[in-house]
Amino acid sequence: MxxxxxxxxxxxxxxxxxxxxxxxxxxxxxxxxxxxxxxxxxxxxxxxxxxxxxxxxxxAAAGSETELKLEHFAFSANGLDSFEAHLKTNDVRYHRADLTAVDIVQLNVWDPDGNHIHIDFPADE
Structure with a gap:
């Protein structure tokens, strides 16, 4: 397997x-x-x-109300500029990390329960 x-x-x-x-x-x-x-x-x-x-x-024992065991999950995506503009337009808190060593740009966001998600984009977009 x-x-x-x-x-x-x-x-x-x-x-x-x-x-x-x-x-x-x-x-x-x-x-x-x-x-x-x-x-x-x-x-x-x-x-x-x-x-x-x-x-x-x-x-209340769900999501960020308890000690989380999962630090984050991630998606691969394309359309970095439009997604980042979408986050800004909707006033969504995010953190951008340009990871040149692995050729990706990571946009880190948190859902309403505080779950950490990062969306990875090719650095050459």
């Missing part, structure tokens, strides 16, 4: 609607098909793939 790629990230949240809106509006994802689980949630898609699975929970 050989691992080829990350399939999805599953995030528990007390802010399900806010998280759906953020991932759709900030990262351009869309809500798509999800099995009929007996708990609230959403699967967020890019193209035909559900990369982020959200699970709605009622207790």
């Amino acid at each position: 050989g691992i080829a790629s990350l399939d999805h990230v599953n995030l528990r949240t007390t802010r399900l609607d806010e998280m759906i809106e953020w991932y759709c509006n900030m990262l351009g994802m869309r809500v798509g098909p999800r099995p009929p689980f007996p708990f609230p949630g959403a699967w967020l898609y890019v193209g035909e793939h559900a990369y982020v699975h959200l699970v709605g929970v009622e207790t």
Whole structure:
């Protein structure tokens, strides 16, 4: 067996609607098909793939309200200039890291629950 790629990230949240809106509006994802689980949630898609699975929970023990075990997750992307402009237009806090040693530009963002996400762009864009 050989691992080829990350399939999805599953995030528990007390802010399900806010998280759906953020991932759709900030990262351009869309809500798509999800099995009929007996708990609230959403699967967020890019193209035909559900990369982020959200699970709605009622207790405050989700996301940044507890000590996180996952430091970050990342996406590869293109369109650096337009994405950075989108973040600025929407007044989204982010940190840019130009990683010349590996030829990428990393834009670090945090969702409403405080989960750290970085979006990696080719440095030559």
